[in-house]
Amino acid sequence: MMHSFNAHTVLVVAALLFVLGLTGVLTRKNIIFMLISVEVMLNAAGLAFVAAGAQWHQPDGQVMFLFILAMAAAEISVGLALVLQIYHQHKTMDVEDLEELRDRPNEN
Amino acid sequence: MLASIAALPFLGFLLLSLAGRRLPRIAIAWIGAGSVSLAAILTVLYGIHFLQSSPDSGVDRWLLWQWFTAGNLSVSVSLSVDALSLVFIFIITFVGALIHIYSTGYMRQDRDYARFFACMNLFVGAMLVLVMADNLVLLYLGWEGVGMCSYLLIGFWYESPANCQAANKAFLVTRIGDTAMLIGLFLVFSALHTLNIPAILEQAPGHFTKGAPNITLIALLLLAGGMGKSAQLPLQTWLPDAMAGPSPVSALIHAATMVTAGVYLIARMHTLFQLAPAAMMITALVGGVTLFMAGCSAMVQTDIKRILAYSTISQIGYMFLALGLGAWSAAIFHFFTHAFFKALLFLAAGAVIEALHHEQDIFRMGGLKARMPLVFYTFLAGAAALAALPFVSAGFYSKDPILWYAWSSRNGNAFLWGLSLAGAFITAFYCTRLMLVVFGGEMKTRVRELPGKAMTIPLATLAVLSVVAGCIEWPHNLLHLSLFSDLIQKVLPAPVLKEQLPAEGIFQLAAVVVTLLGIYTGYLLYHGEKSILVRWQRSPGKVMTRNFLLGGWGFDQLYDTLFVQPFLFITRVNKTDVVDRVYEGLAQVNVKFNRLLSTTQNGSLRWYIAGVLIGILFIITLQLVL
Numbered sequence: 071m072m073h074s075f076n077a078h079t080v081l082v083v084a085a086l087l088f089v090l091g092l093t094g095v096l097t098r099k100n101i102i103f104m105l106i107s108v109e110v111m112l113n114a115a116g117l118a119f120v121a122a123g124a125q126w127h128q129p130d131g132q133v134m135f136l137f138i139l140a141m142a143a144a145e146i147s148v149g150l151a152l153v154l155q156i157y158h159q160h161k162t163m164d165v166e167d168l169e170e171l172r173d174r175p176n177e178n
Numbered sequence: 179m180l181a182s183i184a185a186l187p188f189l190g191f192l193l194l195s196l197a198g199r200r201l202p203r204i205a206i207a208w209i210g211a212g213s214v215s216l217a218a219i220l221t222v223l224y225g226i227h228f229l230q231s232s233p234d235s236g237v238d239r240w241l242l243w244q245w246f247t248a249g250n251l252s253v254s255v256s257l258s259v260d261a262l263s264l265v266f267i268f269i270i271t272f273v274g275a276l277i278h279i280y281s282t283g284y285m286r287q288d289r290d291y292a293r294f295f296a297c298m299n300l301f302v303g304a305m306l307v308l309v310m311a312d313n314l315v316l317l318y319l320g321w322e323g324v325g326m327c328s329y330l331l332i333g334f335w336y337e338s339p340a341n342c343q344a345a346n347k348a349f350l351v352t353r354i355g356d357t358a359m360l361i362g363l364f365l366v367f368s369a370l371h372t373l374n375i376p377a378i379l380e381q382a383p384g385h386f387t388k389g390a391p392n393i394t395l396i397a398l399l400l401l402a403g404g405m406g407k408s409a410q411l412p413l414q415t416w417l418p419d420a421m422a423g424p425s426p427v428s429a430l431i432h433a434a435t436m437v438t439a440g441v442y443l444i445a446r447m448h449t450l451f452q453l454a455p456a457a458m459m460i461t462a463l464v465g466g467v468t469l470f471m472a473g474c475s476a477m478v479q480t481d482i483k484r485i486l487a488y489s490t491i492s493q494i495g496y497m498f499l500a501l502g503l504g505a506w507s508a509a510i511f512h513f514f515t516h517a518f519f520k521a522l523l524f525l526a527a528g529a530v531i532e533a534l535h536h537e538q539d540i541f542r543m544g545g546l547k548a549r550m551p552l553v554f555y556t557f558l559a560g561a562a563a564l565a566a567l568p569f570v571s572a573g574f575y576s577k578d579p580i581l582w583y584a585w586s587s588r589n590g591n592a593f594l595w596g597l598s599l600a601g602a603f604i605t606a607f608y609c610t611r612l613m614l615v616v617f618g619g620e621m622k623t624r625v626r627e628l629p630g631k632a633m634t635i636p637l638a639t640l641a642v643l644s645v646v647a648g649c650i651e652w653p654h655n656l657l658h659l660s661l662f663s664d665l666i667q668k669v670l671p672a673p674v675l676k677e678q679l680p681a682e683g684i685f686q687l688a689a690v691v692v693t694l695l696g697i698y699t700g701y702l703l704y705h706g707e708k709s710i711l712v713r714w715q716r717s718p719g720k721v722m723t724r725n726f727l728l729g730g731w732g733f734d735q736l737y738d739t740l741f742v743q744p745f746l747f748i749t750r751v752n753k754t755d756v757v758d759r760v761y762e763g764l765a766q767v768n769v770k771f772n773r774l775l776s777t778t779q780n781g782s783l784r785w786y787i788a789g790v791l792i793g794i795l796f797i798i799t800l801q802l803v804l
Contacts, residue, residue: 095787104783165783172781 323514404440425528462502470683610700
């Protein structure tokens with residue numbers, strides 16, 4: 071049974087999710103939470119793909135979502151490994167304290 | 179045979195410069211003097227052959243090889259000898275050989291015996307290339323070659339900074355003339371599309387109209403080249419300082435041969451000069467003024483070699499005067515006799531200087547007549563020729579025609595004649611002064627040792643030539659003997675005279691009287707009435723004039739204020755290099771930008787994300803708006 075599918079609503083939800091994730095990345099201090107927010111943003115993108123696939127009756131949107139899923143799994147494993155290393159070396163998860171890469175013009 | 183004359187000195191140069199350090203002194207002397215002497219003997223043989231059976235065109239050509247070809251300029255290394263070149267080749271090799279023989283004695287105690295002879299041989303070779311060259315490019319090669327050798331030999335005793343400065347000065351001042359000459363060559367090529375000398379002389383009358391600005395410019399540029407090399411006004415200041423070199427160098431390069439290269443160039447290019455009457459007039463004026471001014475300076479010098487240097491400038495002034503008057507053969511004849519007597523004077527002066535522990539001040543010499551009779555008599559022969567003592571000296575026969583043409587030639591006038599007559603008086607005066615002060619009076623410095631045979635034989639030979647060499651050409655109202663001008667006029671035209679001239683004898687009488695008057699004045703001041711000089715030394719005006727003349731009419735100071743000081747001022751101002759500031763500024767702006775942008779790299783992850791976000795928003799907005 072096909073009732074009318076409103077892609078517009080779903081896209082608004084996806085946009086909301088994306089903005090939520092982005093806000094999380096920008097405001098959170100803990101690096102784990104920042105990673106979780108990035109996952110939310112990825113899922114927002116996946117939702118937009120699925121909605122677009124349903125709108126035009128194309129399987130590409132679902133294929134793309136599977137790709138995103140696989141990529142997110144790979145990304146989170148690398149990301150968590152990095153987080154572990156950061157914790158080992160700096161004994162903190164606070165992104166404000168991790169400023170090793172800033173430019174120090176007067177020191178070189 | 180022609181090629182081997184030029185090749186022998188180069189061979190000597192190669193041997194001496196490559197193996198000179200390992201050769202014993204006697205071998206160096208044999209190679210150095212031998213190569214040039216052999217060239218001189220070959221020249222004499224060749225000259226006899228040339229005079230007996232000269233080719234129809236009067237020119238003997240010898241193509242050696244093609245040097246280079248570029249566009250429609252094709253330059254070959256080819257030698258050509260006509261009567262004019264032959265005279266120069268003869269003087270270069272013959273006087274050169276005598277000076278080389280003299281040098282084997284004069285330089286015997288010098289550390290750099292081989293270097294000296296290597297440079298001298300290279301000089302002779304380059305000078306031969308200059309006068310044998312068939313095209314102007316090869317001529318220019320020889321021209322620069324002799325300039326380089328002159329530089330090397332003026333600064334031969336390089337350990338004294340003054341000598342190096344003199345060498346630099348000579349090189350730089352002649353360079354001004356050389357540059358002008360090079361521009362002249364470019365103009366010749368752009369007009370005629372050839373640098374081959376016979377072709378230029380043949381095509382020039384058809385291509386240029388007489389007195390046109392372009393040909394006048396070319397002639398003046400060539401004249402400027404000659405003025406630099408021949409130390410004529412206003413480029414004469416280098417020659418007195420060039421006396422820093424050893425005496426044989428002064429004799430060979432700065433009296434007999436190299437400084438007359440300008441005379442050769444103008445004589446060789448005579449067709450171009452004849453097409454530019456204004457340039458001819460300027461040549462005559464330059465010569466006339468130079469001979470007078472340099473003569474005045476020679477009167478008051480106290481350094482024996484500087485007296486001779488100024489007299490050289492003055493005598494070359496006579497040659498330029500003759501060239502400007504169109505009296506080509508008279509100029510070349512004066513070159514011919516001048517080479518003998520001026521080389522003799524320098525060599526004799528060298529002998530005196532060496533005998534007196536390198537004393538060059540004539541007022542600390544004196545009384546040498548009894549102690550060094552041979553040097554005295556040879557010096558006397560040279561001085562008599564320089565003063566143009568009538569009949570018994572070569573200088574008379576060559577200078578008398580120039581004085582005559584200064585009045586009688588189409589270009590001649592009373593002013594030029596007056597200048598040359600004044601020059602004759604001055605020359606006779608300073609010759610007398612030189613003889614009386616150096617050889618008369620009482621001895622002031624002890625004589626160390628007398629010159630050996632290697633030095634006295636060239637002196638005696640040159641002395642004999644200084645007396646008799648003039649007799650091959652007599653003033654034609656006295657005796658019809660004109661071997662020299664007959665030879666030269668195969669190549670160069672005869673002078674054109676004015677109409678309705680007074681008798682030549684009157685002018686000769688005037689010249690003789692003036693010369694004798696000069697000698698008498700010198701005798702009076704430096705032997706008869708010495709009190710006059712003492713009185714003059716008290717008058718400040720006369721002392722000032724003397725110092726002004728001593729400094730060569732203040733030309734050195736003039737050039738110092740006009741060119742050297744402004745140049746040094748610019749260098750002081752531009753010490754930090756104004757152009758470099760621009761590039762330093764560029765670098766500084768880059769560093770500033772770098773500082774500015776590197777503040778954004780603050781290590782805060784949040785900042786970076788915000789940056790990325792703003793970038794994305796910017797791109798999306800851009801896409802939506804456009």
